[in-house]
Amino acid sequence: MLSVFALDGLPEIQPGDDLATMIGDAAGELEAGDILVVTSKIVSKAEGRIVRADDREAAIDSETVRVVATREHPGGVTRIVETRHGLVLAAAGVDASNAPDGTVLLLPEDPDASARAIAEALRTRFGVDLGVIVTDTLGRPWREGQTDVAIGAAGIRVLHDLRGTTDTGGRRLDATIAAVADEIAAAADLVKGKTSGRPVAVVRGLAELVGPLDLPGARAIIRSASDDMFRLGTAEAWDEGYRAGLEART
Structure with missing residues (x-):
């Protein structure tokens, strides 16, 4: 069964704080396969990104x-x-x-490295394999509102590649890759919230996604420039089209 709950009792984070220890103290106990979802704001504070x-x-x-x-x-x-x-x-x-x-707060210097450090410390403390996701809030093109996504991850499979499998009707899936780290980040935000003062959540029941600490981090979710059909901003697209038009005239 899947459950998602926020941790209470975390104090205000200050630069230099041992974030993994503070999260462990607030959690009290963690189980094998748990996934800790940590708002990037407290990571930035602990790392002095202010x-x-x-x-x-x-x-x-x-x-x-x-x-x-x-x-x-x-x-x-x-x-x-x-x-x-x-x-x-x-x-x-x-x-x-x-x-x-x-x-103001800057994003963590290296969110994947931050997630690895927290995950390694918590695995050592509790003696179980668990994953960590560091999140931030993003808007989405073509959609109103914002949602949390994974910007750092460790010890978790951030993508679930379903290509080559079949759907319930037996049809082959050729393009489906589930961004499970982003889905977990969004689910955790439902209990963390932006104003509740609870910046860490535990997602329990997805142990099949937890693995070694050297699994690819959240950077693996970012689409490469060569595969990004919408990479150009408006100004860039206009400039590129203008240059192409000038070249076509010569």
Whole structure:
């Protein structure tokens, strides 16, 4: 049976805190096959990924490798960018929500490495195999609202490749790869929430997805540029089309 529950009792996280120990103390006991889902905000806090709010735009610049789209609005300009992690999201994930007053939080330096460190420490403490997912909140093209997705993972199979199997009607599946880490992240957010002060959840009942710590992390979910049919932002697509038109005239 699948169950999802949030952990109570975690204090406010400070830079330098031993996050794995604090999560273990709040959990009390964990079972083999459990998956810990950890909001990236507390990972960023523990890792000291905090900058002054006045430096927010510079922080976004430093985390950005490609601007995908921009849009002006009464409050300023929203930038959708690709980060050093390969993620495409608003403001490079630099966010003031649940951050100390006057500051903003950057995403963890290496979310997969952060997840591995937490998973390794918790496996050692409890003597069982378990997985860890680090999450952040993203919007989606063509869809209103936001949802949590996996930006880091360790000890869990982040994708379930169903290609070559058949559906219930016996039809062959040729393209289906389930992003199970993202599905787990979204399910955990239903109990963690954004305002409840419970940044960690346990997902129990998916032990078949838990495996060695050297399994591919969440970066494996990011589609490669060569396979991304929607990689270009509006400005990039316009520039590319304009150049192609000029070349066609010569």
